[in-house]
Amino acid sequence: MDAFAPIAKVYAWGPSASSAMAVLLGFGFGFFLEKAGFGNARTLAGQWYGYNFAVLRVMFTAIVLSMVGLFGLQRLGVLNLELVYVNGTFLWPQIVGGFVFGLGFCIGQYCPGTSIVACATGKLDGFAYLGGFLVGIVLFSFSFPLLEGFYATGSMGRVLLPEALGVPSGVVVLAVVVIALGAFALTHVLEKKLARR
């Protein structure tokens, strides 16, 4: 059977169909973020202080489910993974950027997606974070000439973990599932321990 997914690419969707789908997917994204409690900074802060590991559980449940779906559908020949956009790897900017992003996350207790949901439900600190984020983008842009060199370092192109580690993708998928399950179990133990204190 020929792969029929990604549907929009195989069947060459026009811009209006893609835009409508973007709104629909965004709706689901925002809906589940809010239901998970991510429109509330107190839920997100729980990750750092151990009173609520919803961030780790929700994120890894979503990653594991979509990863298994993605690689499973590829194995079945339904989906052509080559046509799926994969973030290019720029190792050093991603490590440094990630660390800085983590600092900002811990100071502001939102990330861009969750702050949109916080704004949608009237959280004033969500507006403050998103406003700061917009200001930060402007500051970044004006300092970009200084950062441009570093921004381009460590460019490796489309690299997937299985290639980087030299093992079949099924092994990596299985390893991520096992690590996630272990992490879930650990969060429940930690929550109980910290609650007793």
Add this chain to the structure above:
Amino acid sequence: MRHEDERPAPYWNSYVAGIGLGLVLLASFVVMGRGLGASGAATRFASYAVHKVDASLGGGTRAEADSIARRNSYMAEYLPREGDPFDDFLVYMFLGVLVGGFVAGLGGGRVRFETIRGPQTSDRRRLVLAVLGGIVSAYGARLARGCTSGQALTGGATLALGSWAFMLAVFAGGYALAWFMRKEWL
């Protein structure tokens, strides 16, 4: 209809919400061949705002064609010469997130103007830190070419090497600072 004094509904079980989010992400891969994103739309809004402010201060069509934003090699990428700068996949997704979050919050009785903060801090302090956190996060997200949605969630599911490096670095950054920020939340 819910009344003001009624207590908001509890949030969903994390695994249930995670399955919902995972199905949305998988649908995005299967239908569109790409994942989710949030900071891309914000970059477009910020670039356009700088462009418009500078163009109106400069006045005339020359300012429009040669604004400070267009001359900036980063913002110029987000300001197409022709067509609507907001006619973009991630901008449409941004609108969807706004509506989806609102509908979910409304269903749970959680839509109200309030400042979320820890028990030992003030609203004002919380808002100042939220602005500061937003600024710092933006630097990180732009340097890494994405945030928790585009890198950690989407790149994580596709097993992109750099996205996993990003994700681990985010947790490292968060935990590195958590002790110093503890009075804000505990």
